[in-house]
Amino acid sequence: MKTAVVVFPGSNCDHDAEHVCKTVLGAEVRQVWHMDRDLGPADLVVLPGGFSYGDYLRTGAIARFSPVMESVREFAGRGGFVLGICNGFQILQEAGLLPGAMLRNSGLKFVCRHVHLRVERTDTPFTSKYRVGAVLSIPIAHNEGNFYASAEDLESLEKNRQVIFRYSSAAGEADAASNPNGSLHDIAGIVNRRGNVLGMMPHPERASEPQLGSDDGRPLFESILAAVAERVEATV
Amino acid sequence: MMVRVYVTLKSGVLDPQGLTIQKALATLGYSEAAGVRQGKYFEIEWQGDSGAEGRRRVEAIAAEVLSNPVIESYRIDWS
Numbered sequence: 001m002k003t004a005v006v007v008f009p010g011s012n013c014d015h016d017a018e019h020v021c022k023t024v025l026g027a028e029v030r031q032v033w034h035m036d037r038d039l040g041p042a043d044l045v046v047l048p049g050g051f052s053y054g055d056y057l058r059t060g061a062i063a064r065f066s067p068v069m070e071s072v073r074e075f076a077g078r079g080g081f082v083l084g085i086c087n088g089f090q091i092l093q094e095a096g097l098l099p100g101a102m103l104r105n106s107g108l109k110f111v112c113r114h115v116h117l118r119v120e121r122t123d124t125p126f127t128s129k130y131r132v133g134a135v136l137s138i139p140i141a142h143n144e145g146n147f148y149a150s151a152e153d154l155e156s157l158e159k160n161r162q163v164i165f166r167y168s169s170a171a172g173e174a175d176a177a178s179n180p181n182g183s184l185h186d187i188a189g190i191v192n193r194r195g196n197v198l199g200m201m202p203h204p205e206r207a208s209e210p211q212l213g214s215d216d217g218r219p220l221f222e223s224i225l226a227a228v229a230e231r232v233e234a235t236v
Numbered sequence: 237m238m239v240r241v242y243v244t245l246k247s248g249v250l251d252p253q254g255l256t257i258q259k260a261l262a263t264l265g266y267s268e269a270a271g272v273r274q275g276k277y278f279e280i281e282w283q284g285d286s287g288a289e290g291r292r293r294v295e296a297i298a299a300e301v302l303s304n305p306v307i308e309s310y311r312i313d314w315s
Contacts (some may be wrong), residue, residue, distance in 0.1 A: 058304055065301075094304065101306040118298050148249060148307055182250065 001027040001228045004042040006072065006088075008063045013049035013085060016205045021046070025221050026210050034066035035080060035181045043228040044081045045072055047088030049141070049203060051097045059102060059144045060090035069095055081125055081224055082197040087144055089189075089199030098192055098199045099157065100149035105142070106182025112141040114214065115180050117188050117202055118168035124191055125227030126198045129219035136165075136216035138202040140180060145201040147183035154184060165189035165200055179210075239282045239294055243303045244275035276288055278313040286314065 003021045005012045014031060020042075021027040030040055034052075037163050039045060052063035063069070069091075076082045076097055084092040090107040092098040105111055119130040130136075149157065157163055165188040166174045181201075189200030204217025245251050251273050258272040280297070284290050291314070298310040 057302070061301070091297070093306075099306075101304050103250060103307065104252050106250070108252050108256060146250075146252075153306075181272070182252070 001025070001043050001225050002041050003027050003029045003044045003046060004032045004039045005029060005046045006034060006049055007031050008050065008052035008066060008091075009021040009049070010052045010054055011048050011050035011087070011179055013087075013203065013205060016203075017048045017085070019103055020205045020208045020218075020221055024218065025225055027225065032068060034063065034068045037067050037071050039068070039071050039075055042075065043231070044083065044224055047072070047082070047084040047091050048205075049086030049088060052087055055144075058094070059087060059186075060092075063087075063091045064094040073097065076197050077193075079194065079196050081227065083126070083224070084197070084199040085203055085205065086124055086140075086145075089201055090144065091164060092197065092199045092201065097197055098190060099153045099191070100147055100187075102142075102144040102201075103146040103148050103173055103182070105146050105180070107180075110141070110143040111180050112139070112146070112159055113180075114139045114207075115188075115202065116164040116168050116170050116172075116178060118172050118174060120163050120166060123173045124164060124195050124198070124223075126191070126220055127164060128222050128226060129223040133172055135168060135170060136207075137214045138204055138207045138217050139214075140202045142181070142201055145181040145183065147181075147185075147187040147201075149184065157187075157190060158185070160193055161185055162190045162193065164198060165202070237287055239280040240314070240315065241278040241280065241294075241298050242275060242311045243278070243298070244273060244310075245252060245307055247307050248312070249307050263283045264311055281293050 166186040207214040207217035261269040
């Protein structure tokens with residue numbers, strides 16, 4: 001699997017993403033500076049977490065105008081796999097590649113801790129290695145992760161089964177007490193209609209090795225690896 | 237010329253900051269402040285055209301950069 005990790009000024013999870021793809025999964029990884037338009041031969045593009053452009057104006061608002069984003073848009077349009085984590089998710093929303101927007105956390109605090117996520121679907125290239133209803137422990141670290149979308153967009157998200165991860169209790173109940181930021185419908189991660197672009201606020205790259213306290217994020221990367229292998233096989 | 241752009245959350249979009257400010261005001265005795273919405277204010281020193289084309293360009297700045305149409309609306313003030 002060839003992976004391109006996009007680096008914006010202010011990205012700070014780019015090396016974590018690279019580490020997981022390269023060291024844990026054995027994939028080829030190259031970092032792509034946001035001013036580059038060439039993603040190289042990529043199967044997966046990762047928009048990592050961080051504070052692109054200092055999060056000035058709005059989270060992801062300036063990053064989405066970076067030259068590399070035109071290439072990311074084309075790549076996604078061709079069906080390439082795109083994974084946006086945390087700030088990467090916010091950038092995908094600002095770019096219009098995923099619906100909704102992030103508001104300030106309802107508690108007005110930056111929340112940095114492990115949360116529980118319930119897997120809603122496993123028939124996606126990002127989640128095939130999980131089972132439906134599995135509860136994962138993966139950390140979040142954000143100030144603007146309060147998912148908002150208009151009533152119509154929410155309805156369409158649910159109808160098209162685009163919600164992939166929901167905040168939940170350890171037992172897998174999605175309820176207000178388990179929602180760390182006020183997100184509507186307890187949404188932690190969504191895909192686009194086509195299913196090849198995933199945005200999620202939690203950080204699977206920080207939970208892919210037991211030494212880090214959880215490796216519940218690892219199957220997500222392994223799912224992508226398997227989906228890429230399947231594609232390659234299909235084209236041979 | 238100074239162009240002022242006001243960006244506010246759309247009605248119906250939760251504003252946790254505005255809500256907290258409103259509660260603080262009530263605590264301070266300003267209970268008449270029944271609701272507070274926090275927004276953003278931009279002053280643009282505009283050296284371009286202020287006719288139709290200029291207005292179209294500022295409109296583009298407000299709509300495509302300064303605000304996110306999913307959650308925010310804007311108002312432009314030419315003076």
